[in-house]
Amino acid sequence: MTSLELRRQLVHLGVILFAVPVPFIGSRWSALVCLGAIVFNWVVLPLTGQDKLFRRDGERFLNGVRVYPVAVLLLVVLFPLKVAVASWAVLAVGDAFSNLIGRRFGRVKLPWNPQKSWAGTIGFFVTAAPTAALFFLFAQRVAGADTLWSVWEGQPILAEFTVARCFVIGAVGAAIGAIAESLPVRLDDNLTVSITSGAAMAFLPALLPI
Secondary structure, eight states: OOHHHHHHHHHHHHGGGGGTTHHHHHHHHHHHHHHHHHHIIIIIHHHHTGGGGTOOTTOOSSOHHHHHHHHHHHHHHHSOHHHHHHHHHIIIIIHHHHHHHHHHHOOSEETTEEEEEHHHHHHHHHHHHHHHHHHHHHHHHHHTTOOSOGGGTTOGGGSOOOHHHHHHHHHHHHHHHHHHHHSOOSSOHHHHHHHHHHHHHHHHHHHSOO
């Protein structure tokens, strides 16, 4: 693995630390912070030239550095806060370890996407599932039923779940995120992984008696 790829994945993974204060400041302030991050990644980094540290050769304008804060903003705006934080964990941890493990051990490729491997996809799920569950549980205890969108009021996802059920929700979100990350689609996987995993966790309690 090149130093560029290692640097990208370590930053991708490390950004999850910014999710820790999110339940304490709430959805509204979190959305404003995300807007600030978008301005920083879209304007400040290019102006200072620091975006070159994370940009692959020939990478398109809407690269991961620019899309990442947009994806997190969408999570905060669209879903209850505990789902948003857990989905962010799936994105940060699962996507990073999928890349790191896949590049090191990914000899057997996926039949539907030869650019991805079984090792990377399994590594995604194994690391993202417990992390998502812990972040979901943490955010639930701190932020409760905090949400920006009134459509979630009265929905099962806003209930308080036991530790075991939080792990079920986290595992489902990680599984859906791993599948989304493995698909050969042109849309940036920061968006596909975060939104699909968030939707899975948000709607699971309404579909299954967990």
